[in-house]
Amino acid sequence: HIQYTRNMITGASNVDLAIVLVDARAGIVEQTRRHSLLASLLGVPHLVICINKMDLVDWSPEVFNRIRHEFEDFASRLSLRDVTFLPISALLGDNVVSRSPNLTWFEGPTLLHHLENVYTASDDNRVDARFPVQYVIRPQRAEHHDYRGYAGRVAGGVFRVGDDVMVLPSGLTTTITGIDTPDGAVTEAGPGHAVTLLLADDLSVSRGDMICRPNNRPRQSQSLEAMLCWMDDAAPLQPNRIYSLKHTSKVARAKVTKVLYRLNISTLHREQGVESLTLNEIGRVELHTTAPLFFDDYHVNRTTGSFILVDENSGQTCAAGMLLSPRT
Structure with missing residues (x-):
């Protein structure tokens, strides 16, 4: 229904x-x-x-x-x-x-x-290596005083010990020296695996950063297009209102600048001239964020291509979005 x-x-x-x-x-x-x-x-x-x-x-x-x-x-x-x-x-x-x-x-x-x-x-994307950093692990114990690991879940591709990688947004490159899991060290990790990456260099890496291959980077932009499903029964989408946008492990502030069309989910007709979306409506929108996102098109990677919008006042999840390439 x-x-x-x-x-x-x-x-x-x-x-x-x-x-x-x-x-x-x-x-x-x-x-x-x-x-x-x-x-x-x-x-x-x-x-x-x-x-x-x-x-x-x-x-x-x-x-x-x-x-x-x-x-x-x-x-x-x-x-x-x-x-x-x-x-x-x-x-x-x-x-x-x-x-x-x-x-x-x-x-x-x-x-x-x-x-x-x-x-x-x-079905998994095993080509485009993507690792959103969720947490930086630095044990406060003498026997691990040199340990610095970056925990998260592999969102795409395969990471192996010895691989050259790049950290975004800094653009700095380094090498994977180890991959830790709750069951011990492994030599590689693929999509969906929750692991901790160890890097050769002591770089400035924090939650929300993205680790990828130097020659295969995600898209980076503050101006986005997405299919948006409105899920808030308390209020409709309000263009240019500030929402909290959660994308992988990154949080940024964002606003919908324009509703391009509303999709009639019964007829597939694109309804033009729409200024808002209400509960259960789906439309294509333009957004702008306060900080760049590192993302792929949703059809390429469902993890790095999706996000949610959250009402900053109530904490209510307002919408789920699927990122797309801009229309030409």
Whole structure:
């Protein structure tokens, strides 16, 4: 339902796969389009369209194929990378865990088999090395008086001992001399790994800085464009009002300078001439921040390409944003 748009935005922002249930009797409805659009906006890598209640349409392959073709026509306007269609009967369990004698015409997998075997290893960005620094570790103990580590979670790429890296915003370069984890030292760390990097040089590094490769840096700017989902039920978006923007481990003050358009999430129509966004509305906006952000487009890296806006007075999360390349 449209009033739960913000729930899906928060719940699906980091998932590998989403399941959309379609009633075989009703076919593709507004809610199907809305959920699929949100999955596309959020960059969900894998989408499963479960055409349910096949028992109520006599297990008809014609109904299944008609719904599949209708969805494919709609999805051609979205950015969905991998879509799988499955006929099921949730009530009777057909094709959920085991293959069904009622669906002998369907040659695909069961839902459980698909979930257990979908390939997600290639979904992570293992090329663009990104490490937002969350915390600087300097133990106050004599045996570790020379220890200086930079803790965080790898947001992209692979970091290895011996790699040359650059620290932003300073632009200083150094070499990784060690990678520590709660289970001991390792020689490399990839996306999602929570680690502490040790560097060869005693640089000035603090929370909110970004460690990357010298020849592969994130974009850097104070002027941004993003798709924004408004989540505050207390007040609409107020252009030029100051909000707190949280991006990876960095916090800056920001304001939305312009709403470029509001997206009708039922028709995909871009509604021009809009000056604000209200609860559950999504639009493309221009923002300006008080300090540069180090980021990638959301479709390239969902961690370094996302942010939230927070009301500085109430602490309420007002919006979730997905950073995009400026329109030309």
